[in-house]
Amino acid sequence: QKEVEQDPGPLSVPEGAIVSLNCTYSNSAFQYFMWYRQYSRKGPELLMYTYSSGNKEDGRFTAQVDKSSKYISLFIRDSQPSDSATYLCAMSREGQNFVFGPGTRLSVLP
């Protein structure tokens, strides 16, 4: 079993839809959870950072962490064509290196 699993997609949605992106993980020691957005041929940019369980909201983006289920989600409200990118989840624990999911490719169609 991979340490972090993520559906690679591609996921296609119409403009304005709510998008749900998810990752599951196996290591219960993970404490820090991140979502990165990566446009084609660019470096990943940090979107959301969450420590431990709970929700965090930033504009149209909401990150959720459910440590009991070892499951994290990123929701995008009112999706725009400019949200079309690959979304990477990443997680770590104190003093340890990050583990990344393979990414989900999202297309928002106008």
Next chain:
Amino acid sequence: DGGITQSPKYLFRKEGQNVTLSCEQNLNHDAMYWYRQDPGQGLRLIYYSQIVNDFQKGDIAEGYSVSREKKESFPLTVTSAQKNPTAFYLCASSGRGVDTQYFGPGTRLTVL
């Protein structure tokens, strides 16, 4: 502007050649990282450095080498021993006590 720069953006190498990828940051971050990204795979850690003049192997260090002589610089050399070097290479950095990483724009290496 604060950030991480990588050069060159595209690099072509003949088999048997060593090439060096540049990574510079002006964020005053202590830690720097090199990742390799292949289609359909997550980022894989090649080398990392938590402090100047010290670095550790990541998960796929074979065929690569690094140096960390200055805080702001962490160059990666892809040697001829790397069997399949064609990939997208990403450099990242993080501050002390901060559990997030910031990435550069990447270098795409192609072996001809």
